[in-house]
Amino acid sequence: MNDNAFQDFYDEDTSHCYGCGSLNEHGLQIKTHWDGDETVTVYTPRPYHMAIPGYVYGGLIASLIDCHGTGTAAAAAYRESGREMGTLPSFRFVTASLHVDYLKPTPLGQPLTVRGRVKEIKGRKVIVEAALYVNGVKTAKGEVVAVEMPSSFA
């Protein structure tokens, strides 16, 4: 793994996201890295990120998969173009659609690991498949359709 997370290369303008922005002091500030052809995010929920006592809130899982997906899309776009992350012009993606299947309850109190893989990369669109694990058990899986952010957006 590289020491710098994908999110550490985001521009200042795009570092305020509640899920993955390093400048959002209230946010989750997730960090994602390559692990071979997979991407990995590890996040430990806060005690109040619960659905019912003892189990993780599904909306948090959706949020982790969402930002893991857009981060993976950016990193994959750099890889595809043979460029190092952080070089200009930046690749930055937004979510067009998000799907999550909750396979079983996710226990609260331990680190969650999201592992992602690029399913398709075509033009301005990247589709990322992701799965979420706790203690090695897959408890959710999802898919993010990410599209390159229009320059007018940021």
Add this chain to the structure above:
Amino acid sequence: MNDNAFQDFYDEDTSHCYGCGSLNEHGLQIKTHWDGDETVTVYTPRPYHMAIPGYVYGGLIASLIDCHGTGTAAAAAYRESGREMGTLPSFRFVTASLHVDYLKPTPLGQPLTVRGRVKEIKGRKVIVEAALYVNGVKTAKGEVVAVEMPSSFA
């Protein structure tokens, strides 16, 4: 609309959810009501619920649709069985799958309205369609497959 929101009828055990639990002091505490055959949740994001400055974080939108869906499922199960909400035994649902399509950027700083409708109710499963509006403009739509919570879960 009834004065009491669906979430006001949840048992103490199921009132800690980060998205909709009235006892989660850190959470969103959404409130959902019937409006004819539709269900309505109005929520104003916090200033830090941003994707990029000026726009709402997609994970928050997913969270709103998620808890709007499970709340609608519970209310629909009561209606289907001809019972008033709050009567025992309780109907309480968890999310089996969540899908969100982000149609356009959602501006931050104004109330968001989620409107839902039961697409299917069959046995222990309720499928809820939802759309999210800001100033009358639909910016996202989604679908929640909710299943009745196993009694072992809570």
